[in-house]
């Protein structure tokens with residue numbers, strides 16, 4: 001279980017500054033990922049062997065009155081998703097009426113709350129803190145987020161009760177088979193799809209024991225091949241779709257993305273594309289996961305609505321055009337079987353290994369077809385390419401003056417590699433290095 005820390009407080013107390021420090025520290029695992037929702041940012045952090053997730057909230061406006069008004073909805077959602085709350089206040093401005101309103105809410109909340117007094121740099125610590133005892137949230141903890149002062153020791157203390165996780169195995173080494181995550185915002189048809197996928201196949205085991213916080217692995221077989229459905233959102237637990245789904249949780253969605261090999265992102269043809277779809281896709285892309293797109297509820301849709309959806313996808317999902325796109329009806333089962341070849345291909349592409357010879361040949365062919373430009377009177381030279389990693393595949397290109405390669409040329413190369421290697425369904429990363 002990865003502890004989740006929500007940062008709440010008035011605007012300008014230093015939440016983003018602390019967020020950046022916590023997620024981009026020397027040990028930070030993944031860079032922050034802004035914009036998963038408009039008002040909340042999620043980031044991964046690590047201290048030694050311990051991992052944590054931080055949620056930054058846009059802030060609670062100090063101008064509003066009353067608890068409900070002051071606790072902006074997104075802050076409430078963030079608190080809801082968190083195990084730990086950092087309530088941040090500003091030592092420079094001192095106690096503010098809105099701080100008290102927030103504190104009142106947090107006191108009745110069950111979540112473990114830490115009162116964090118920021119911007120204590122250059123202040124006499126003792127008197128800077130004096131103001132905040134009256135909030136009734138226990139010891140104030142003094143930090144200076146922008147200088148990093150006391151931040152590490154604070155996070156150490158906060159994480160103390162959480163044990164170091166045991167070394168987890170790579171997904172591939174757990175249950176046999178490709179791990180499939182079905183991802184999407186509420187009501188797009190995830191449960192219907194999951195039940196369809198499992199209902200038609202033989203579910204080998206259905207065992208909720210031995211699972212992590214929320215990820216439930218459901219192994220099943222299709223045409224003699226093993227697969228594993230990663231269910232973090234509790235979609236399978238519903239007996240039928242009329243039963244109320246578990247509350248949509250972004251943390252659980254992120255968890256599912258982390259635990260799967262291939263993410264099926266489900267879109268809803270009836271409601272069209274919305275911002276949340278794009279944010280989710282953006283996250284899948286950044287996480288490097290293999291991806292299959294399923295546009296659901298295609299049944300009985302008017303021709304005009306179909307055209308509209310197609311156009312919208314073309315216009316707004318260009319960044320995910322590496323993924324296979326399917327138009328399905330989870331309800332009737334139409335097109336669901338076609339997802340499997342795409343899942344297989346995406347997995348195979350993500351885990352493939354290519355020889356240095358092969359990659360270098362592709363590079364040299366591309367270069368002779370279309371030479372890199374001259375820079376400072378010398379032509380940029382690209383000599384060889386090798387694979388620097390997989391899942392997602394990383395191609396490392398070696399040459400001279402590679403830092404001067406124009407974006408357009410990089411795009412030409414990356415497209416060429418993709419096409420020649422027939423990579424579908426996985427992002428690819430490219431690194432350009434000068435020298436060997």
Ligand code: GDP
Pocket residue numbers: 010011012013014015016017018058059118119120121143144145146147
């Ligand atoms: P948010 O609105 O709560 O996310 O606040 P920000 O992180 O954007 O910070 C608001 C302002 O406070 C920025 O100008 C920061 O540079 C400044 N700030 C943040 N942390 C500190 C700190 O520890 N000391 C000082 N002196 N300024 C800080």
Ligand code: GDP
Pocket residue numbers: 184185186187188189190191192193235241245296297298299328329330331332
């Ligand atoms: P979830 O919240 O993403 O798990 O979505 P559900 O699976 O609960 O589906 C939400 C609603 O959409 C339910 O009323 C489903 O019956 C309906 N639905 C799901 N798939 C389809 C489909 O392919 N076609 C149509 N017409 N409705 C669907």
